[in-house]
Amino acid sequence: MSSRPGFSEASQPELRQQSSFGKDGRILIPIALREAAGVKPGEHVAIRIEDGAIVIETLATQVRKVQAMVAHLKRPGESIVDEFIAEKRLEAERE
DSSP, rough: OOOTTTTTTTTOOOOOOOOBBTTTTOOOHHHHHHHHOOOTOOOOOOEEEETEEEEEEHHHHHHHOOOOOOOOGGGOOOOHHHHHHHHHHHHHOOO
């Protein structure tokens, strides 16, 4: 699901590197891992525990996963945005 050229979450090569937690609880994520994940400085991420592992994902990655999960609900040729705008216009006309 990744937009990075040559990478998809299913086919991305596994990268393993070591790091350690500092006294203040911070951890340095090696540049190779940040680059492979497409994480930019200052970018917000979501952190969770999954099966005892700390999982860090960009918010963009989470959005893509949710979009993929609900993609089967969209009908071909249907625009939810156009439908929403039409509903708002009708509401405005009624006021």
